[in-house]
Amino acid sequence: MATLEIKDLHAGVVTDEGSKEILKGVNLTIRSGETHAIMGPNGSGKSTLSYAIAGHPKYEVTSGEVLLDGENVLDMGVDERARAGLFLAMQYPVEVPGVSMSNFLRSAATAVRGEAPKLRHWVKEVKDEMAKLDISAEFAERSVNEGFSGGEKKRHEILQLALLRPKFAILDETDSGLDVDALRVVSEGVNEYTANNDVGVMLITHYTRILKHIHPDYVHVFAGGRIVESGGKELADDLEENGYVAYIEKADAAAV
């Protein structure tokens, strides 16, 4: 049983002109076994939240804490956070030319598990997980994400989730760029992982369609850099019906 606590998190993006505040006091606690959907309009700061937690160098945390079982992950390096059990499936996975997917996956698994997985088991494990996600074997020899379609990139993010087995997974718009079939395959991948592991999930999305496949325990509306409303599944239904307008107004009012 693990806990991820985000406490009054303020963060901004570092640009040439200086720092611009985007997260304006985010509070959220996720326990293992729970799935929290974070829903919000474009530009509200959802990806910033995920990057700030993962430690992206472009984003600067100005105050607040992110505690993993009481330890502040903000004091850790990017790789340490991953080894401590955090995983971020990125909205825009990065291409790394010349580094094969298989080399990358093995390096990552070795780092996260603390020892190199036994080769024979490893090969089978990767093969099985790839098959589940409908990823053809040839991808193992291709460069990381290079020339992958949007959907192929997302499948590989979930492949990494399955192989790296984090305690907490942040899935940033994993549903975007997926067609209906791919959405089902990827959602099944996530569901299988959560069913078999004691994991907490932060599912960031703009649309409700993925929630038909992955059922959240909590839904949070994110607007203007903070959570403006929290509830259960019914909140998602309300968003589906009425959109974000009311919440954006609420965020604006709070900002004044």
Place this chain on the structure above:
Amino acid sequence: MTVTEENTANTASAAEAVVPATSRGERFSSYDVEAFEVPGGREENWRFTPMKRLRGLHDGSAAATGEVKVDAEAAPEVRVETVGRDDARLGEAGTPSDRVAAQAYSAFTGATLVTVPKETKASKPTVVRITGPGEGRTAFGHVQVRAERFAEAAIVLDHVGSGTYADNVEFVIGDGAQLTVVSVQDWADDAVHVSEQHLRLGRDATLKHIVVTLGGDLVRVSPTATFAGPGGDVDMLGLYFADTGQHQEHRLFVDHEAPHCKSNVLYKGALQGDGAHAVWIGDVLIRAAAEGTETFELNRNLVLTEGARADSVPNLEIETGEIEGAGHASATGRFDDEQLFYLQSRGIAEEQARRLVVRGFFHEILMRIDIPEVRERLENAIEAELQAIGA
């Protein structure tokens, strides 16, 4: 016909597409050193070179005070001999096009001649190791590799040791011959090496010319490819790793004067440390007669630390509209933060992430070096370079 052009300079570099005042094809060349004026450093072909560090190779003040040692380990089918200046075969692949090359041509005493007989396939790579004259000494040299018609071979020219060295290297590739050449400049820190390499391709000949520059204080390699007949195909690959204070310059010229020939240039370099300087010039000229030409050239630089500088100047001149395709691209970038972040976010430690990125950067070139011993040695050399900065 397609012409593509891309030129991005992210950082730390002056990547400028320069249109020379005169066509590259009109550059003066001569076997006679006195036919050249002493360059002052502002001339187009010297403007990036730190002239003081040439140790007088360019102005006649560097007299030969030593010799290089040449050791050959040849395939049984390949002949290696030492010949005198008067050997009629010398000079066949091209004429010196700058004063240092002409100086070397005027001053060498014996030449190393490597011959792959016609219609013969060499059973293993031939390695010619050239050891510098020693610290504080100067030498001039000459090497010619002849692949007679329909010959097939791989030749490695391995430059090691200390001292100052200028030479001309000729590759005379007969009709239909297929040659792979790797010129490795793995000099000690003090070495200065200025080399003009003349690549002369016969009809339907194929040449893969690979330049690898790792060491030395100043290394300037100028490969010029010319086509004696139609159907020639040249691949020019380069890999360099410039460290603190090192000047590594590669000046390429591909002169398409015959129709239906192909050239493909790919040079990649990494730079690290204060005063590390890499220069890459890629001149391609497609003359009026060179119909059906296909050419592409690409230079990429990866700047690993502050204080290093890469200059990259692609230049494409086209005198005929009847070509298959032509393009060039050049870019210089720093370590990609996004790539490092991505790898690290999967638990991979920063140091290892950097190594993966640099290895990945060179991967496409290493993959094309089909001599396993050489590829392995380069992989190790890159690894050693990375250890040096603790990357």
